[in-house]
Amino acid sequence: MxxxxxxxxxxxxxxxxxxxxxxxxxxxxxxxxxxxxxxxxxDRAGLYSAIAARLGSMIWDSAQSTLFADTEGSSVDDLFQSSIAAYVGLVDDHPVLFRFLMTNHMFDGAQSADGNAAEQLRSVMDIVSGEFARSLRRVGADESLVTLAVASILGAGVSATRWWIDQGRSGSVSRSLFATHILETSWGIIDGAAASVGVRFRRDVPFGDPDFARPLAGL
Incomplete structure (x- = not known):
C-alpha cells in the first residue's frame, strides 16, 4: 500500500x-x-519502472474493457476503434506522464521490468496478432509477417503519440482525429502485410467469421 x-x-x-x-x-x-x-x-530506475508498471496496468485494464471485453458479434474494426479511443483517452488525460516515460525510454522496449507500459502494449498486440495468425493459417497463408506488422504498428503508434503530445494535441489535431489516424495507420500496415501474402482481411466482421481472412485470388 x-x-x-x-x-x-x-x-x-x-x-x-x-x-x-x-x-x-x-x-x-x-x-x-x-x-x-x-x-x-x-534507486531512481526502480521508481521509474514502478511508474511505468502503473501506466502499463492502466493500458491493460483499458484493453480488458474494450478490445477483450465480451462483445460477441462486434466487428474487428469496432473493437479496434473502441480500444484505440480508450488508449488516446489515456494519453489525453496523462500527456505529461506519457512523455516522461518516453523520454526515459520506458516505451522503447529497452526496459526489462515486467508489466511496464511497453510490455503491456506488446502483450495486448500479441493477443490480437494471434487472432490474425490463426486466420492466416486457416486459409493456408504465410503468417511470418505478423510479428513484423505488430512491430511496425507499435513503432508508428509510439512515434505518433509523442508527436501528438508535443505538437498536435495543442494544435489542430483533435483527440478524435488522432484516434482515427492511429486506426487507419494500423489498418494500412495490416492490409499491406496481408496483401504481400495474398490475403485480404475484412474489417466489418468478427475475428471468428469465416470470411475475416480471404485469399485475394478468390475475390
Missing part, C-alpha cells in the same frame, strides 16, 4: 514538473524522505 501511494505521489510530481522532475520533487509531493523512496524502490 505504501509503495502504491508513493507511485501515486510520483505521478503527481511528474505531471506538475514534467521531464525535469527530481527525486526531491517526488519526495516533497509524497511527504516522505528520499531515503524512504530508495528503501522502497532501490
Amino acid at each position: 505504501v509503495k502504491a501511494e508513493l507511485v501515486d505521489a510520483a505521478i503527481r510530481a511528474i505531471e506538475k514538473c514534467g521531464d525535469g522532475v527530481s527525486m526531491d520533487d517526488i519526495a516533497a509531493e509524497a511527504g516522505a524522505s528520499k531515503p524512504k523512496l530508495y528503501r522502497h524502490f532501490g
Whole structure:
C-alpha cells in the first residue's frame, strides 16, 4: 500500500514538473524522505519502472474493457476503434506522464521490468496478432509477417503519440482525429502485410467469421 501511494505521489510530481522532475520533487509531493523512496524502490530506475508498471496496468485494464471485453458479434474494426479511443483517452488525460516515460525510454522496449507500459502494449498486440495468425493459417497463408506488422504498428503508434503530445494535441489535431489516424495507420500496415501474402482481411466482421481472412485470388 505504501509503495502504491508513493507511485501515486510520483505521478503527481511528474505531471506538475514534467521531464525535469527530481527525486526531491517526488519526495516533497509524497511527504516522505528520499531515503524512504530508495528503501522502497532501490534507486531512481526502480521508481521509474514502478511508474511505468502503473501506466502499463492502466493500458491493460483499458484493453480488458474494450478490445477483450465480451462483445460477441462486434466487428474487428469496432473493437479496434473502441480500444484505440480508450488508449488516446489515456494519453489525453496523462500527456505529461506519457512523455516522461518516453523520454526515459520506458516505451522503447529497452526496459526489462515486467508489466511496464511497453510490455503491456506488446502483450495486448500479441493477443490480437494471434487472432490474425490463426486466420492466416486457416486459409493456408504465410503468417511470418505478423510479428513484423505488430512491430511496425507499435513503432508508428509510439512515434505518433509523442508527436501528438508535443505538437498536435495543442494544435489542430483533435483527440478524435488522432484516434482515427492511429486506426487507419494500423489498418494500412495490416492490409499491406496481408496483401504481400495474398490475403485480404475484412474489417466489418468478427475475428471468428469465416470470411475475416480471404485469399485475394478468390475475390
